[in-house]
Amino acid sequence: MRILIVGGGTGGTVLANNLARRLAVEIRSHKVRLTMLTASDKHLYQPGLLYVAFGQMTPDQLYRDQAGLLESSVEFHVDPVVKFQLDQKQVVTKSGKTYEYDILIIATGSRIVPDEVPGLKEGSENFYTVEGAVRLRKRLMEFEGGTIAMVVSLPHKCPVAPVEAMFMLHDFFKARGIRDKVRLRYHYPVNKVHATANVAVWAKPEFDKAGIEYETLFNLKEVDPEKQIVYSEEGTECKYDLLIAIPPHRGMEEIENNKMGQAGWIPTHRHKLTMDGYDNVYVIGDATNIPVSKTGSAAHFEAEVVAENIESQIKTGSTVREYDGKVYCFIEGGFDRATYNAFDYVNLPVLKPPSKSIHWFKMAYNRMYWTTVRGLL
């Protein structure tokens, strides 16, 4: 039995380690072969980028060697897949090698595509790449006053990030003693300050209290970097001194090139996590088209379900669990308090009152991530 994992982010790594433990005997006796193909020898802790932008973490803290995160029984190659030949049960990599499989797991994630919005790349900063977060950190430290506008493109990973960033901006400039010189303006695509009702109910009065201005039903159309104006599809505009954007996302280019899903999002069964039309191909994390948050948390819970099902398939001939839509997300409410959102397909999210203890747990989790992705926590 050949199990091939394509992608070494949160989902792929949790899955590889989980499977390596569940199938340790089978791997040792060569009945199962577990292989991972990735595009990088480094693993990036993406939620840490927000903290880099605000000077609370440094880029080196966000990286580990991917090989060091994996159980030794996982065959690991830095050789990204360029062709998916699903009907032949094989993939072809950049180096030209062909890998055959019996079970394939696609965990290739997503990427930002700021070029989709005219002027966005030239006119805005973001915290969705290491380079972007470092640049934003410098811009924030140099900012002496004026309007900072936040705009949100769709779809994007980490749905609560724009709200968190606004609270952190408020606390950042309070700490610098120039909050009164900074106008914070938040723009959001739907008619509430957040698409998830309970987050909106909590965040709106908190925005009012912090003096954060907001405009809803603002769908990003284009940016004029020279005039420093951002325009909405709805016909409104905002003059800014610093524009922070949540850039639009797509699935990975290889997925689009192989025509496996529109905009790189792979059609996936929301409970089974199998790719439509292929019972032996699972998809986890951002790469799916299922309507749950694109977060490491969703990828992690999905990986656990897939690992359990692959083990069960091999040992009993049938699967045993379905993904229930479980997601758990911390939400920073500033520099010293946080809350969290936990929900699934059935249970509505219920927001706990923000507290210092949840904030400090999140800060600790930023380090503990390396144990969870190894499958130890």
Add this chain to the structure above:
Amino acid sequence: MSEVKVVDARNTFCPGPLMELISNMKMASVGDTIELLSTDEGSGADVPEWVNKVGHEIISNEKIEGVWHIKVRKAK
């Protein structure tokens, strides 16, 4: 005549049905119709508000056995 693409956002909370619709509208071509399925009580009003503000077109909006079926045509 373009076929109707169904976006099944029943029992989803984050980012939620309207955000799923907006993301899918971005991928659609002018003239395409998307049918959103949602169990979010607010969708019956929130979706038309967004559609009208942006300038697309509501084809139909009805609740059948607890599920909103909202058809939207991309107009621009």
